[in-house]
Amino acid sequence: MASELKVPTMAEFFASGTVPEVLFWVGCAGSFDDRAKKITKAFVKILNKANVSFAVLGTEESCTGDPAKRAGNEFLFQMQAVTNIEVLNAYEIKKIVTACPHCFNTIKNEYPGLGGNYEVVHHTQFLKQLLTEGRISMEGGTFKGKRITFHDPCYLGRANGVYEAPRDLIRKLDAELVEMKNCKQKGLCCGAGGAQMFKEPEKGDKDVNIERTEQALETKPDIIAAGCPFCNTMMTDGVKNKEKEDAVEVMDIAEMIATAEDL
Amino acid sequence: MQYLPNIIFIILLIVGVGFFVKNISKLRRNIFLGKEASLTDNKPRRWKNMAKIALGQSKMVVRPIAGALHIIVYISFVIINIEVLEIILDGIFGTHRLFAVLGPVYSFLIGSFEILAFLVIVAVVIFWIRRNVIKLKRFFKPEMEGWPKKDGNLILYIELVLMLLFLTMNAADYQLQQMGADHYVAAGSFPISSFIAPIFENVSVSTLIIIERTAWWAHIAGILFFLNYLYYSKHLHILLAFPNTYYGRLTPKGQFKNLQSVTDEVRMMMDPDADPYAEPAEDAAVPDKFGASDVQDLSWVQLMNAYTCTECGRCTSECPANQTGKKLSPRKIMMDTRDRLEEVGKIIDENNGEFKDDGKQLLNDYISPEELWACTSCNACVEACPISIDPLSIIMDMRQYLVMEQSAAPTDLNNMMGNIENNGAPWPFNQMDRLNWSKES
Ligand code: SF4
Ligand code: SF4
Numbered sequence: 001m002a003s004e005l006k007v008p009t010m011a012e013f014f015a016s017g018t019v020p021e022v023l024f025w026v027g028c029a030g031s032f033d034d035r036a037k038k039i040t041k042a043f044v045k046i047l048n049k050a051n052v053s054f055a056v057l058g059t060e061e062s063c064t065g066d067p068a069k070r071a072g073n074e075f076l077f078q079m080q081a082v083t084n085i086e087v088l089n090a091y092e093i094k095k096i097v098t099a100c101p102h103c104f105n106t107i108k109n110e111y112p113g114l115g116g117n118y119e120v121v122h123h124t125q126f127l128k129q130l131l132t133e134g135r136i137s138m139e140g141g142t143f144k145g146k147r148i149t150f151h152d153p154c155y156l157g158r159a160n161g162v163y164e165a166p167r168d169l170i171r172k173l174d175a176e177l178v179e180m181k182n183c184k185q186k187g188l189c190c191g192a193g194g195a196q197m198f199k200e201p202e203k204g205d206k207d208v209n210i211e212r213t214e215q216a217l218e219t220k221p222d223i224i225a226a227g228c229p230f231c232n233t234m235m236t237d238g239v240k241n242k243e244k245e246d247a248v249e250v251m252d253i254a255e256m257i258a259t260a261e262d263l
Numbered sequence: 264m265q266y267l268p269n270i271i272f273i274i275l276l277i278v279g280v281g282f283f284v285k286n287i288s289k290l291r292r293n294i295f296l297g298k299e300a301s302l303t304d305n306k307p308r309r310w311k312n313m314a315k316i317a318l319g320q321s322k323m324v325v326r327p328i329a330g331a332l333h334i335i336v337y338i339s340f341v342i343i344n345i346e347v348l349e350i351i352l353d354g355i356f357g358t359h360r361l362f363a364v365l366g367p368v369y370s371f372l373i374g375s376f377e378i379l380a381f382l383v384i385v386a387v388v389i390f391w392i393r394r395n396v397i398k399l400k401r402f403f404k405p406e407m408e409g410w411p412k413k414d415g416n417l418i419l420y421i422e423l424v425l426m427l428l429f430l431t432m433n434a435a436d437y438q439l440q441q442m443g444a445d446h447y448v449a450a451g452s453f454p455i456s457s458f459i460a461p462i463f464e465n466v467s468v469s470t471l472i473i474i475e476r477t478a479w480w481a482h483i484a485g486i487l488f489f490l491n492y493l494y495y496s497k498h499l500h501i502l503l504a505f506p507n508t509y510y511g512r513l514t515p516k517g518q519f520k521n522l523q524s525v526t527d528e529v530r531m532m533m534d535p536d537a538d539p540y541a542e543p544a545e546d547a548a549v550p551d552k553f554g555a556s557d558v559q560d561l562s563w564v565q566l567m568n569a570y571t572c573t574e575c576g577r578c579t580s581e582c583p584a585n586q587t588g589k590k591l592s593p594r595k596i597m598m599d600t601r602d603r604l605e606e607v608g609k610i611i612d613e614n615n616g617e618f619k620d621d622g623k624q625l626l627n628d629y630i631s632p633e634e635l636w637a638c639t640s641c642n643a644c645v646e647a648c649p650i651s652i653d654p655l656s657i658i659m660d661m662r663q664y665l666v667m668e669q670s671a672a673p674t675d676l677n678n679m680m681g682n683i684e685n686n687g688a689p690w691p692f693n694q695m696d697r698l699n700w701s702k703e704s
Contacts, residue, residue, distance in 0.1 A: 005701055007698070007701035026700075028687075028688040028689055028690070030700075031688070031698070031700060032688060032690055032696075032697075032700075033690075037700040037703070040700055041700065044701075056698065056701075058697055059694055059695050059697050062687030062688075062694065063683045063688050063689060065683070067680075067683070068680050068683055069519060070519075070640050070659070070662075071662065071666060071672060071676045071679070071680060072554065072659070072662030072664075072665055072666035072667065072672065073663075073666050073667065073672075073680050074521070074522045074525045074663055074667065075528070075529070075667065076680055076683060076684060078521065078526060078529045079529055079532075079684075080683060080687070082530070082533055083533075086533075105515075105518070108515075109514070109515050109517055109518035110518060110519065110521060114521060114526065154517075154639070154640075154641040154642060154643075155517050158516055158641070158642045158643070158645075158646050159517025159518075159642055160515050160516075160517050185646055186581065186646070186647075188643070189583040189643065191583060191639060193639040193641050194638050194639040195640075195676055195679065196639050197689075198675055198676060198678075198689055199636070199673050199675035199676050199679075201589070201637070202584070202589045202590065202633055202636060202637040203588075203589070203590070203633075204587045204589040204590075204637075205587060206587040206588060207587065208583045208639065210587075211586060211587050212583075
C-alpha cells in the first residue's frame, strides 16, 4: 500500500505565505461520490509522486453551479459562481485543474464573465503536460496490449474541443486504443449531462447509458476509459446492466495511470 | 401586338419579384420580433465561417453521400442561374439567346449548364429514392408528417421539372438550329439535349417553335414560382444559410450565456455596502420575464435559426434522447419555433401590425416540458447541424422560464437545487465534510 495522501489546502498555503503551482478543483462528485472519490485519490497519488505543488480548497469549495444552470436556475448558478469566484480571487488563483469536465467547462467558460479569470485544464491535459515535461514517466506494464475504448465526455469533447489529451495518455500505456462507432465530435452522450444525473429519465425505449454502453461493448474492450465522474457512473451502471462487470472495467484515465505506476 | 410577349413577360417578372420582396420583408419583420443580440464582433471570423460552412458546405460532407449529392445540386443551381439572367434579358427585349455573341465562351457555358442540369436530375432522383423508397429513418419522425413531408418531395419535383424544361427547351432549340429555322441561329453546345433532339426529328418547324417557346415560358415561370415558394418551405435555407452561418456562435459550445439581469441582482445581494431598502436604480433594466415561453422571448438569431432549418434531421438522428425513444427532437424544436413565429406573424398582419394575445404560446402549445427535460445538453445537435443552428439554446431558454418563472422543475431537480442552495453540493452532504475523502483509505 502506498504512503498516505498529501492533500494540502489553500488555507495552509496561505498561512505559510506560499502559493501552489496549481489548484486542484475536486468537485462535488470527486468529494462525495464513492466511485468518484477513487478517481480523486488516484489523481492525487500521481500529483504526490510527481511532486506537484498543488492545493485543494477543501471545505471552502462549493458546487460550481453547473447542474443548476443546465436545469434552468440561472440565479442559483450565479450565486454559486460569485461565491466561488470570491474565494478563488481572494487566494489569487491563477491555474486550476479538475477531473470533472462539468466543473472544467463552467469555470473555464462561464466564470470569466462573472469576474473569475483562470487558466483551467482538465486532469488529462494536466497529466499529458506532466508527461511531456518528464515529471511523470509511464510504463505500460499492466495495460500492455489491452483493448481500451475511450468515451468522450460531452463537456470535454464537443463542448471544448479536447479530444486528444486523453487518447495520447491511453496510447502511452501501450494499450490498444479502439474507437466506438460514435467518437470524438460525434461522441454519444452517457446520459448524465444537463442535470439528467439528478433526475429520472423521461419516458422512452431505453436509457441513454445503455445505448452508449452497447456501443462501447461492440468494440470488445477490456477497459472502458472515462474522463468524467458522471460518465463513469453511467457507464459502470450500463456495464452492470449488461452483466459484463467481470469482463469489462470502467476506469478513469487517472486511475489507469496510477495503477500502471503501482501507486 | 408585336410587343405583347415582352409586356406579358415584364408583368410576370414584376409580379414574381414583387411577391418575393413582400415575403422577404415579412420574414425580416418576423425575425426581428426576437430580442436583440449584439453580434457585431469578430467580423473576419464570421465571414470565414460563412465562406467555409455555407459557401464551402464543409459540414454537409460529414455524411458523404448526402453531402456529395447536395453539393452537385447546390453548385449547379448557382451556376445555371447565369442562364436565368439571359432568359430575363431575352424576355424583356424580345431577343433570342442574347449572350450568343460570346461565341465559344457561350458554347462552353451552355454545355456546362446542360451537364450540370443532368447531374441535378440524377441527384434529385437519388434524393427522392432516399426519402420514398429507402425511407431513411431521419425523414420519418412524427414532426415530418403532413406538410414537411410533402414539402420535401415537392422541392424535388420542382427541381426535376425545371431541369427537364431547361433541357427540352434546348433540345427543341438545337433541332430548330439544325433545321435552319429563322431566328434560331446556331449557338451554344448541347452535350445532353442533343440526345433528346432526335425525338423531334419529324416534328414541323412551327410545332417545334411552340414546344421551344412553351418550355421557355414554363421554365422562367417555374423559377419565379419557386422563388415565391421558398418562404413557405424548408427550402428557405438556400438564402438564410448565409446569414445564419455568419451569425453562428463563435464561443465554445459548452459556454452558455450568463443572464446580465441576474448578475446585477446577485451583485446587489452580495455587496455588503448595498442598501437593501434602496429603490432600484432608474436604469436597472428588470426583465419582465426570465427565459422564454414564446417566440418573442427568444433572440432574433434563434428565430432566424428556425427559418433557416432545412428539416434534414441530422440533429435529431444524433440526439441521445431521440435515439432512445424520448419525445425530444431538436429538429422539432426548430420547426415548432418557426410554426409559432408564423402564427404570431399572421396575428400581427390581421391586427394592423399589432400582436394580440391569442392564448397560445410556444411552451405547451407546441413544445412540451417533457421534451425540454429530456435534453442532456450534450451539443450533439449543434455539432450535427450543417448550417450552424443551435436548438439547445432554445431548450435552455425554455427551461429557464419553467424554473425561474414557474418553479416547474421535476421534483428530483428541485431537490438537487435545494441541496446546492443549502450545502453547496447537489447531494445532501455537509459542506464541512468535503475533504473527508483525503482521510479515508
Ligand atoms: S443537446 Fe439536447 S437536444 Fe441536442 S442532441 Fe443533446 S440531448 Fe438532444
Ligand atoms: S436544426 Fe440543422 S441539423 Fe437539425 S434539421 Fe434543422 S438544419 Fe438539419
